[in-house]
Amino acid sequence: MLSILATASSAAAGWGGMIIWLVILFAFMYFFMIRPQQKETKKKNLMMAELAVGDTVLTTSGFYGTVIDISDDTVIVEFGSNKNCRIPMQKAAISAVEKPEEAAE
Structure with a gap:
């Protein structure tokens, strides 16, 4: 037991x-x-x-660009200094955002 x-x-x-x-x-x-x-x-x-027009973004593929237009889930990003390369892309393709600094007065 x-x-x-x-x-x-x-x-x-x-x-x-x-x-x-x-x-x-x-x-x-x-x-x-x-x-x-x-x-x-x-x-x-x-x-x-907080993404806004004028922000500099880094895409998931490693390109830096400037946001020129934002819609629901799509942004148009301008790449390069010649201002001729504008590509629409999904917001999900953005990996980092840098806000532009205001000019010192």
Whole structure:
């Protein structure tokens, strides 16, 4: 009878240890994978919401340009110094935005 109780209590301890490790693993995944991705998504959405005409942008393909027009999910970006290269692209293709500095008076 005593051996049956010992086996049952060790099985319960095994399940309890497994549940604790699963909780630790989930917490690790949340704080090191899921939460940083959510912060990055919020940061990117804020950057896209503040996008304005005249901003200098870096595209995901590595080109720098100036925003000349914005519609819902499309922007027209002007590349180069000759002002002849204007390309419409999706907002999602923008990886960084730099606001123009105001001229010192």
